[in-house]
Amino acid sequence: MTFFQSEPEITPFYDPNISYEENCKSGPFGGFADGITYENKGEPQYDFLGHKVYLPFGIPAGPIPNANFCKGGFQKGFDIIMYKTVRTRPHPCNPFPNIVPVQTKEQLTLEEARKGLIMGNKFTNPIAITNSFGVPSLSPEEWIPDMKKAVELAGKGQILIATYLGTPGNGEEAFIQDWIDGAKMILETNAPIVELDLSCPNEGKSSLLCHDTERVVKIVKAIQPVFAPKKIPVLIKLSYFPSDKKLQDFIEKVSPYVAGFNAINTIAGNVRKEDGSQALPGEGRLLSGVCGAPIKWAGLDMVKRMAKIRETSQYKFIIIGTGGVTTPEDYKEYIKAGADAVMSATGAMWNTNLAKEIKETIL
Numbered sequence: 097m098t099f100f101q102s103e104p105e106i107t108p109f110y111d112p113n114i115s116y117e118e119n120c121k122s123g124p125f126g127g128f129a130d131g132i133t134y135e136n137k138g139e140p141q142y143d144f145l146g147h148k149v150y151l152p153f154g155i156p157a158g159p160i161p162n163a164n165f166c167k168g169g170f171q172k173g174f175d176i177i178m179y180k181t182v183r184t185r186p187h188p189c190n191p192f193p194n195i196v197p198v199q200t201k202e203q204l205t206l207e208e209a210r211k212g213l214i215m216g217n218k219f220t221n222p223i224a225i226t227n228s229f230g231v232p233s234l235s236p237e238e239w240i241p242d243m244k245k246a247v248e249l250a251g252k253g254q255i256l257i258a259t260y261l262g263t264p265g266n267g268e269e270a271f272i273q274d275w276i277d278g279a280k281m282i283l284e285t286n287a288p289i290v291e292l293d294l295s296c297p298n299e300g301k302s303s304l305l306c307h308d309t310e311r312v313v314k315i316v317k318a319i320q321p322v323f324a325p326k327k328i329p330v331l332i333k334l335s336y337f338p339s340d341k342k343l344q345d346f347i348e349k350v351s352p353y354v355a356g357f358n359a360i361n362t363i364a365g366n367v368r369k370e371d372g373s374q375a376l377p378g379e380g381r382l383l384s385g386v387c388g389a390p391i392k393w394a395g396l397d398m399v400k401r402m403a404k405i406r407e408t409s410q411y412k413f414i415i416i417g418t419g420g421v422t423t424p425e426d427y428k429e430y431i432k433a434g435a436d437a438v439m440s441a442t443g444a445m446w447n448t449n450l451a452k453e454i455k456e457t458i459l
């Protein structure tokens with residue numbers, strides 16, 4: 097049995113030492129299950145896409161797989177919560193383990209990630225992990241009512257964001273149709289905002305969907321007639337773009353159809369054990385998504401570059417900064433870089449008081 101201790105000893109709210117199914121059934125854990133609630137005071141002051149929130153800070157799609165986890169997050173003062181990415185059909189999770197520690201320098205460059213990383217033997221601070229889930233999904237009959245419940249769990253000054261992706265299948269037309277079908281399912285949940293996950297590995301192609309601008313334009317155009325009449329803002333989740341020219345071109349072509357961009361997802365890296373063998377079991381799993389403290393530079397860099405593009409753009413899209421946020425200082429750095437909102441997945445998992453700590457420093 098794989099077991100990685102956290103040092104200092106902490107049980108993250110999503111427990112990496114048990115399977116995804118067990119987490120969904122019995123979670124959340126640690127601070128999300130301690131019964132201590134953070135009370136927001138006064139009136140929410142920040143505008144987030146037309147919704148008032150106490151702090152434009154929360155948890156991105158990932159470690160929050162169902163309404164029980166959403167409840168824990170809202171109670172701890174994470175005011176924007178994204179429900180883990182769902183699909184239009186059931187999809188299994190990659191085999192356990194899905195989260196392991198990695199050994200890295202303070203900041204992980206793209207080149208180092210490509211060359212490869214070594215798995216760690218415990219979760220240490222600053223937290224650095226890799227994750228590999230394969231975007232599992234329950235059937236819509238199961239996730240639609242659960243997401244609906246999660247939407248209702250948001251308190252005053254809080255908001256739940258739905259995230260989903262289309263599943264490739266029988267050709268391009270069917271793929272686009274799957275995005276449209278998913279959009280209609282999201283409508284049933286009453287989620288007030290939606291994010292399209294374009295930055296998970298694009299099955300059938302070796303690249304990421306967000307790096308294929310023309311395809312993304314097709315998708316956002318196709319789903320617009322579903323979300324626009326309901327005035328549901330659409331966000332796009334991005335990976336790191338090394339090229340300024342590609343990023344500029346992507347934003348110019350996509351922003352007419354969306355409300356904003358969230359960057360970044362994880363940085364893909366080859367992760368091995370000390371003896372050189374593959375760290376995560378199964379085909380195609382040498383490559384997984386590195387996240388936590390060592391990817392902060394990449395999220396910040398994307399936010400700065402997007403903010404610069406926005407200065408001269410005719411479209412006033414919002415920017416959400418994600419990646420490596422583990423302290424109140426990180427939050428401030430992202431806001432200074434031009435982010436309108438900030439998210440933490442790995443940092444929040446190991447510090448369920450992160451929202452409280454940020455609020456205590458800046459509100």
Ligand SMILES: Cc1cc2nc3c(=O)[nH]c(=O)nc-3n(C[C@H](O)[C@H](O)[C@H](O)COP(=O)(O)O)c2cc1C
Nearest residue numbers: 156157158181293360361387388419420440441442
């Ligand atoms: C356990 C876990 C599961 C994740 N699952 C998803 C997902 O389903 N969809 C998605 O867009 N991003 C997913 N991510 C990526 C996060 O949303 C985020 O972009 C990334 O982890 C970088 O942020 P961090 O350094 O704060 O973890 C996941 C991350 C983690 C840690």
